[in-house]
Amino acid sequence: MIPGPGKLSIAGFVLTSFACLAFAQAPEGPMPPTPSASIQATPPDALAKLTARVTLVNAPVTVRDSGGRMIHNLDEQDFRVTDNGVPQKIIHFEVGGDPISLVVIVETSSRIDPFFAQIRKTGILLTEQVMGPDAEAAVVGFDDNVALLQGFTSSHDSILSAMAALKTGESGQRLFDAMAAGVEMLSGRRKPSPESAVPGRRVLLVISEALDKGSTAALGEVLRRAQLENISIFSVGLSTTRSELQSKPRGNAPAPITPPGTYGMPGPPGTVPLPGAGNNSGIDLLALAQVLVEHTKSAATQHSLEIGAAATGGAYYSTFKGRSIESAIDEIGGELHSQYFISYSPKPGSDSGSDYGYHEISISLVPEKADGKKISTRPGYYVPAPGSK
16 A cells, blocks of 8 residues: 555555654665574554555555466456455556565574474575566564574575575564564665555565564454555465474374364463464354454464465465475466456545454456356455544
């Protein structure tokens, strides 16, 4: 969402009370990896004071046929867009060609040590398949801490070096803090200008387990900000189970007291309990994402990466059932550069208070083009009322 002319802007919305940001914008140009450079995301109390008025919405759209193959030959007039049921006029339409600002979030926890040899080799895929031309990227690592490993750069060699230099850290999992830091970094990139009202895409790519431990940020806070900032979250889910199977035996380690993928204890305070947390059976990811965004909560679930992707129009790829990390990143690059990118400036509904609250985005095809096709896009965004959380 991008503000109109004459308004103080952070791409996507107007800040009415956001006195200061704890996380400074990453520098331009190549920067050597500095694992000791810890970074902090925006404090939760600052996010809670955020109010916004949306002036532009960007929606990535993937269209597949009945066999799951992506369709690339549709035109602007083939799509219909509504915002809270109100028809919208498309003001920007592109197929995979908009330049990208990318932040790669990589878990460096000792928990995933068996995957590190694979992850260090992914730099070439990130630069060639994901970034594409006219792109810039940065790399952030996390375990017990969140650290900037490479600032924004268009240099492919710098990204390759940052990924190749990854080192195993502690056993912590501050996933949500790392995601919040990435969103904060992206919020200052690809800002609109008189020459380009829709200057490009913002993408957060997470390579991690789906669990969080010790973060200050809540998943709902991260997703609310990502939606308002038009950030798409793609993720490669690393399997703890697979990691443990690949790691060395740990002697007489105690057997788990609960079945794999389930929780033996309730989630921490401030989280949303989720039945059946070990599998996706019966879980409505879009509905859960909406609840988390509206109430800025986290969820006691192993599906946080899937929820993040569903909430922002990205995609989640698991490595549990034989898919390699490399093939997952390759698939993400293919989808990212095959998506339709649709922008509109929301027209208010008849209700004078309708600017605030949750806005449901609906994108469909005209009847003559819809047969057998499946559309996936971001489900909506939440605009907090002044003074609300």
